[in-house]
Amino acid sequence: MTNHTAIAASTGPALEFKPKSSGLIPRGLTLSAVIIIIAMLAVILLNVLHGGLGTISWEFLSKPPEHGMEAGGIFPAIFGTVFLVLLMVLTGVPVGVLTAVYLHEYTSPTSRTTRIIRTAINNLAGVPSIVFGLFGLGFFIGFIGHGIDTTLLGAEKPVWGQPAIIWAALTLALLTLPVVIVSTEEALRAIPRELKDASYALGATKLQTIIRIIIPQALPGIFTGAILAISRGAGEVAPIMFTGAAYYLPYLPKALNDQFMELGYHVYVMSTQSPDIEKTKPILYGTVLVLLVLTFLLNFVAILIRSKIRSRRISV
Amino acid sequence: MFDAELEANKLEAASRVHPPRQAGRVKIEIHDLNFFYGQSQALHQVSLNIEENRVTAFIGPSGCGKSTFLRALNRMNETIPGTRREGTVKLDGVDIYREIRDVSTVRTRVGMVFQKSNPFPKSIFDNVAYGLRVNGIKDKQIIGEAVEDTLKRAFLWDEVKDKLNNSAYMLSGGQQQRLCIARALAVRPEVLLMDEPASALDPISTAKIEDLIAELKRQYTIVIVTHNMQQAARISDYTAFFYEGYMVEFGETPKIFTKPDKKQTEDYVTGRFG
Numbered sequence: 001m002t003n004h005t006a007i008a009a010s011t012g013p014a015l016e017f018k019p020k021s022s023g024l025i026p027r028g029l030t031l032s033a034v035i036i037i038i039a040m041l042a043v044i045l046l047n048v049l050h051g052g053l054g055t056i057s058w059e060f061l062s063k064p065p066e067h068g069m070e071a072g073g074i075f076p077a078i079f080g081t082v083f084l085v086l087l088m089v090l091t092g093v094p095v096g097v098l099t100a101v102y103l104h105e106y107t108s109p110t111s112r113t114t115r116i117i118r119t120a121i122n123n124l125a126g127v128p129s130i131v132f133g134l135f136g137l138g139f140f141i142g143f144i145g146h147g148i149d150t151t152l153l154g155a156e157k158p159v160w161g162q163p164a165i166i167w168a169a170l171t172l173a174l175l176t177l178p179v180v181i182v183s184t185e186e187a188l189r190a191i192p193r194e195l196k197d198a199s200y201a202l203g204a205t206k207l208q209t210i211i212r213i214i215i216p217q218a219l220p221g222i223f224t225g226a227i228l229a230i231s232r233g234a235g236e237v238a239p240i241m242f243t244g245a246a247y248y249l250p251y252l253p254k255a256l257n258d259q260f261m262e263l264g265y266h267v268y269v270m271s272t273q274s275p276d277i278e279k280t281k282p283i284l285y286g287t288v289l290v291l292l293v294l295t296f297l298l299n300f301v302a303i304l305i306r307s308k309i310r311s312r313r314i315s316v
Numbered sequence: 317m318f319d320a321e322l323e324a325n326k327l328e329a330a331s332r333v334h335p336p337r338q339a340g341r342v343k344i345e346i347h348d349l350n351f352f353y354g355q356s357q358a359l360h361q362v363s364l365n366i367e368e369n370r371v372t373a374f375i376g377p378s379g380c381g382k383s384t385f386l387r388a389l390n391r392m393n394e395t396i397p398g399t400r401r402e403g404t405v406k407l408d409g410v411d412i413y414r415e416i417r418d419v420s421t422v423r424t425r426v427g428m429v430f431q432k433s434n435p436f437p438k439s440i441f442d443n444v445a446y447g448l449r450v451n452g453i454k455d456k457q458i459i460g461e462a463v464e465d466t467l468k469r470a471f472l473w474d475e476v477k478d479k480l481n482n483s484a485y486m487l488s489g490g491q492q493q494r495l496c497i498a499r500a501l502a503v504r505p506e507v508l509l510m511d512e513p514a515s516a517l518d519p520i521s522t523a524k525i526e527d528l529i530a531e532l533k534r535q536y537t538i539v540i541v542t543h544n545m546q547q548a549a550r551i552s553d554y555t556a557f558f559y560e561g562y563m564v565e566f567g568e569t570p571k572i573f574t575k576p577d578k579k580q581t582e583d584y585v586t587g588r589f590g
Binding site for chain 1: 397420423424430436437450
C-alpha cells in the first residue's frame with residue numbers, strides 16, 4: 001500500500017480521487033422497477049382471484065354455457081383448450097426439435113444457409129399473432145384443407161377446408177416454433193463433444209448418435225421448449241379466432257376437423273359480444289381464473305416430467 | 317534436474333525386459349500423410365509402420381500433431397468439418413480411406429479411448445453394450461456375455477459386477493476410464509488407439525491403466541499418445557517423436573530415450589524443451 005502511494009507520488013502530481021457515491025441511487029432505481037412488476041402481477045392475480053373465486057364450482061367447471069352464456073359453465077372451453085394445447089405440442093415440438101437438430105448437427109453454425117435460417121426463425125418470433133391467424137386461415141384452411149377436399153376427397157361440402165381444431169393447433173404450433181427451436185438448440189449446444197466422439201468411435205452413424213445419445217441428453221431442454229410453448233400458446237386468441245375456435249358449440253370436438261371452444265376466445269367473446277356485460281362478469285372472471293390455473297397446471301405437468309427425466313439421467 | 321530425469325528414463329527403459337524382437341508383422345502402414353485444418357497444415361508427410369501386438373507411443377509437445385495423427389488412424393478426423401487429408405493409411409494392407417467404404421467398419425476394427433473419460437450418461441452395462449447395439453447385435457444373451465467378458469478383460473468386472481445397472485457416473489475417475497476402455501474393447505477391435513488415457517488420473521489409477529495396457533498388448537495392437545515421458549518409456553515398445561507437424565524420429569523406445577539420433581528428440585526427452 002505504502003509502496004503504491006510512493007510510486008504514484010514519484011511519477012507525477014498528487015492525484016485527487018473523487019469519493020465514491022454510496023450506490024443507493026442505482027440500487028433504489030433497480031429495486032423500484034422490481035417492485036412495480038411485482039405489484040402489477042399481484043394486482044392482476046388478486047383482481048382475478050377476487051372476481052373469479054366466487055364463480056368457481058363443480059357446476060361451473062363441468063357444465064356447458066347456458067342462456068346465451070349468462071349462466072352455466074365453461075366445460076367445453078376447458079376441454080377445447082387442453083385438446084388444442086396438446087395438439088399444438090404434439091405437432092410443434094417434433095418439428096422444432098428436428099429443425100434444431102438439423103441446424104446444430106447437419107450444418108456448420110457459421111455457414112450462410114444456417115445464418116439465413118436462424119434469421120428467419122428470429123423473424124418468425126417477431127410476427128404479430130394476428131398475422132399467424134390470417135396465415136392459418138389462408139394456408140391451412142384455404143390451401144391445404146381446401147386442397148384435401150377438392151383433390152383427395154372430391155367433397156362437395158367442406159370437410160377439411162373449414163375452421164377446425166387441427167388448423168388452429170398447427171397455427172399455434174407455428175407461432176411457438178421459435179421458442180422450441182431456441183431451447184432445443186441450447187440443449188444441443190451443451191452436449192459435450194466427447195460424448196459424440198465416443199459414439200462415433202464405436203462405429204455408430206450420425207443418425208444412431210442423434211437418436212441414442214444426443215436426443216436423450218437434450219430431452220430436458222426440449223421439455224423446457226415445450227413448457228415455454230405452452231405458456232405462450234395457451235390463451236392466445238388471435239391465431240385461433242379465424243382458424244377453429246367457435247363462439248358457442250353444443251358438443252365437444254371429437255375429430256381433428258371439428259371446431260372447438262377455447263377459454264381465451266371465450267373471454268374475448270363474453271367481454272365484447274355479450275348483450276349484458278354486467279351479468280356475464282362473474283363468469284368472465286371465473287373463466288380467466290380457470291385459464292390461468294390451467295396454463296399453470298399444464299406447465300406444472302411438463303416441469304414434473306422434465307425433473308423426472310433429469311433425475312433419471314445423472315448429469316455429467 | 318533434467319539429467320536426473322534423463323537418468324530415470326534411461327533406467328526405466330533399460331530395466332524393462334524386452335522379448336527377443338523379431339520384426340513384427342505390420343498392422344498399420346501410414347504413407348506420406350498430410351493433414352489440414354482449413355488452410356493450416358497439421359501433419360507433414362508422415363510415414364510410419366505400426367507393428368502388431370506392440371505398444372507404439374507418440375510423444376511431443378502440445379500442438380505437435382500427435383493427436384491429429386492418432387485420429388487419422390480410425391478416420392475420427394472426418395467428424396471435424398473443414399479438414400482435408402492426403403496420403404494413405406493401410407490396415408492389414410487395405411487402405412482405410414479408399415478401400416473400406418463404411419467408416420463404421422474402420423472404427424470397430426480400430427477402437428479409440430479418449431483423454432477425458434467420457435462414459436455415456438447410461439448404466440455401466442449399457443455403456444459397454446453400446447458398441448454392440450449400434451452395430452446391429454440385438455440378442456440379449458450375446459450382449460450379456462460380451463459385456464461380462466469385456467469387463468473381465470478390462471479388469472473391471474470384480475469392481476462392478478454387482479452394480480451393472482448403476483449409472484456409469486457413480487464410478488471413480490479411474491474406473492470410468494477403464495470402463496471406456498472396456499467399451500472400446502466390446503466391439504472386438506484389432507487396434508486400440510489411446511489419446512492420453514491417463515493424463516487426468518491420479519498415480520494409482522494411472523498404474524492400473526498401464527498394467528491394463530501391458531496385458532492388452534497380447535491381443536491388441538496399441539497406439540498411445542502421451543505427455544508423460546516416463547509413461548512412454550515404461551509401457552511402449554516403439555516411440556515416435558512429433559514436432560510441429562513432422563515426425564522427427566521413430567524407433568525402439570529404449571533407443572529413443574537413451575541415444576536418439578536427432579538433437580531435437582534428445583532435447584525433448586531430457587526435458588530441455590517442450
